[in-house]
Amino acid sequence: MTEPVLTAFVREPGGFTLEASIRHGAYEGLRKALAMEPGRVIEAVKASGLRGRGGAGFPTGMKWGFVPKDSPGPKYVCCNADESEPGTFKDHVLMERNPHLVLEGVAIACYAIGARTGYIYIRGEFLHVAEVLESAIAEARAAGCLGRGILGSAFDCEIHVHRGAGAYEAGEESALLESLEGRRAQPRLRPPFPAVVGLYGCPTVINNVETLANVPLVLAKGPEWFAAIGPEQNTGPKLFCVSGHVARPGVYEASMHTTLRELIYGYAGGIRGGRALKAVIPGGSSTPVLPPGAIDAPASFDGMIKAGSMLGSAAVIVMDDTTCMVWAAENLVHFYRHESCGKCTPCREGSDWMLKILQKIERGEGEMRDLGLLESVARNIAGKTLCPFGDAEVAPVLGTLEHFRHEYEAHVREGRCPFHAGWRRGR
Amino acid sequence: MSFHPKMSYGTGLHQSARERPDPGEPFAFTPERRARLEEIALRYPPDRRRSALLPALHLVQEQQGYVSARAMEHVAEVIGVTPAEVEDVVTYYTMFRSKPAGTYLLQVCRTLSCALNGAERVTDALARKLGIAPGETDATGMFTLVEVECLGACDRGPVVMVNDGWHECVTPEGAERLVDELREKGTAALSGCHLRVEKP
Structure with a gap:
């Protein structure tokens, strides 16, 4: 088990202030970066093996490298703080308790790609978190850690907080840019990719909060230190959000050697009430559910793909044996139907049809042929939309159909939902 | 006449269901809010004033409690876009309300992690x-x-958001108590976010 670094001081009263953050080493990574050529900073991030923590796991240094070096106009860094993937609450902790680490990461990213402005796009519901960030920015500017001539260098950098207003889709990078430009959060057709044509048509890097929070550590402690944590290709400290039927839900920092079993039964204290595990969603609602037999796989990008799912945003949602998997799929598809931005027909219409079929089965009115219909609708959404939302919304359906088909069949056979969990409505 | 073999024209299904936004009272930003908006607009390039549209609408809702059609017209003028473009944005984002809400807007999270911890029963208890x-x-x-x-806030579910504040780990009994306490002492009744470890 590695010592926490991202969340080492999050329980310390006043730990979010500049004074406390500097005491814990804040802005040392930025200081080191400013003494380097921007290209060397990108090289260091590449060497660390840091992969994006927002869901896709794309190598961060490579993403930064796509930004054209010789473009004459402005460039931008956007920090994706929309954190809306069901089950995910890790960026919330970083921004509220370690805001200077996030700001430092944004500033280093700006320096590396040649941007002078960074925007933190935060979901509208996080008003109290936005206030923490705003005051951290004011503190950092007053101390010369942001603003003009940062830390005595010739580098100028401003960071602004931009609040969303309730839209899951704004967490998709091109929709985030649309929202930041004052429009509906709907995705853009790619290519061109944001690294070339992004915010206001300028080259833009979009990184998740946790990704950017790791960047100062890479600079301050060195890429070798970072790459030594966790398995090969899955390096660095990782935040895991464990929720659902566990004794101690919360955010846990660990390496990606950690298995789902260790997260559920070690860190989170096991299944509440000593019940049996039925299913676990390893990376937020957009990743397929796994059966108990799969929990000895490491919770890493590659480990979860091998297990038949994805690490996603590392949001581990745990369900005990009282949970109805048809109901769980219905709950999540309800979410996607509500959040579909409506731009692509397969996603907009398909989410509605999947929900109707799931509700019908859960009510006990389903027929066996509905299972095939449900799967067919799902397969006609995946891969047929402008953004990954389409693939995401079919994960709860295809995952439960693959591992828990017998529960769907039991609903149809018995003409009712066979589960009677006390925590549900009317049970 | 209808070109559809089974459906006659103009009998409901062919009519637009678009709701006209509530016109509301005449609206203009208070001088303080207008000044705050102009300060926020400086964060974006001068020719990208439209980026200040979401912040402007948050300010409208802070002032008015919802976003009326007259407020949309005012925002359109202040930002330099059409009222239709403002309405397009308002109707997309869930936090912007087209009708006034009660003094306390109780928003119960219904998604999986909260639901696994009894959110359905919390909603029922409040109802x-x-x-x-x-x-x-x-x-x-x-x-x-x-x-x-x-x-x-999935580790603290079920979560109920009341206006801009959070109330965490809510049980059906706790939800009923919350209603009484909101009546008595307002939003001071809320637990707030557990990450705020400092005492006020």
Whole structure:
């Protein structure tokens, strides 16, 4: 088990202030970066093996490298703080308790790609978190850690907080840019990719909060230190959000050697009430559910793909044996139907049809042929939309159909939902 | 006449269901809010003033409690876009309300992690206590109850957001108590976010 670094001081009263953050080493990574050529900073991030923590796991240094070096106009860094993937609450902790680490990461990213402005796009519901960030920015500017001539260098950098207003889709990078430009959060057709044509048509890097929070550590402690944590290709400290039927839900920092079993039964204290595990969603609602037999796989990008799912945003949602998997799929598809931005027909219409079929089965009115219909609708959404939302919304359906088909069949056979969990409505 | 073999023309299904936004009272930003908006607009390039549209609408809702059609017209003028473009944005984002809500807007998270911890029962308890269904405002105009999707506090579920504040780890009994306490002492009744470890 590695010592926490991202969340080492999050329980310390006043730990979010500049004074406390500097005491814990804040802005040392930025200081080191400013003494380097921007290209060397990108090289260091590449060497660390840091992969994006927002869901896709794309190598961060490579993403930064796509930004054209010789473009004459402005460039931008956007920090994706929309954190809306069901089950995910890790960026919330970083921004509220370690805001200077996030700001430092944004500033280093700006320096590396040649941007002078960074925007933190935060979901509208996080008003109290936005206030923490705003005051951290004011503190950092007053101390010369942001603003003009940062830390005595010739580098100028401003960071602004931009609040969303309730839209899951704004967490998709091109929709985030649309929202930041004052429009509906709907995705853009790619290519061109944001690294070339992004915010206001300028080259833009979009990184998740946790990704950017790791960047100062890479600079301050060195890429070798970072790459030594966790398995090969899955390096660095990782935040895991464990929720659902566990004794101690919360955010846990660990390496990606950690298995789902260790997260559920070690860190989170096991299944509440000593019940049996039925299913676990390893990376937020957009990743397929796994059966108990799969929990000895490491919770890493590659480990979860091998297990038949994805690490996603590392949001581990745990369900005990009282949970109805048809109901769980219905709950999540309800979410996607509500959040579909409506731009692509397969996603907009398909989410509605999947929900109707799931509700019908859960009510006990389903027929066996509905299972095939449900799967067919799902397969006609995946891969047929402008953004990954389409693939995401079919994960709860295809995952439960693959591992828990017998529960769907039991609903149809018995003409009712066979589960009677006390925590549900009317049970 | 109809070109459809089975459906006659103009009998409902062919009519647009678009709701006209509530026109509301005449609206203009207070001088303080207008000044705050101009300060926020400086964060974006001068020719990208439209980026200040979401912040402007947050300010409208802070002032008016919802976003009326007249407010949309005012925002359009201040930002330099058309009222239709403002309405396009307002109707997309769930946090912007097209109708006034009660003094306390109770927003129960209904998504999986909260639901696994009993969010359905919390909603039912609130509905019973207030004598309303989700989506409605009670007779006194004090409480509006809605179900919302994931609020990003899944380790403290079920979560109920009341106006801009959070109330965590809510049980059905706790939800009923919350209603009484909101009546007594307002938003001071809320638990707030557990990450705020400092004592106020």
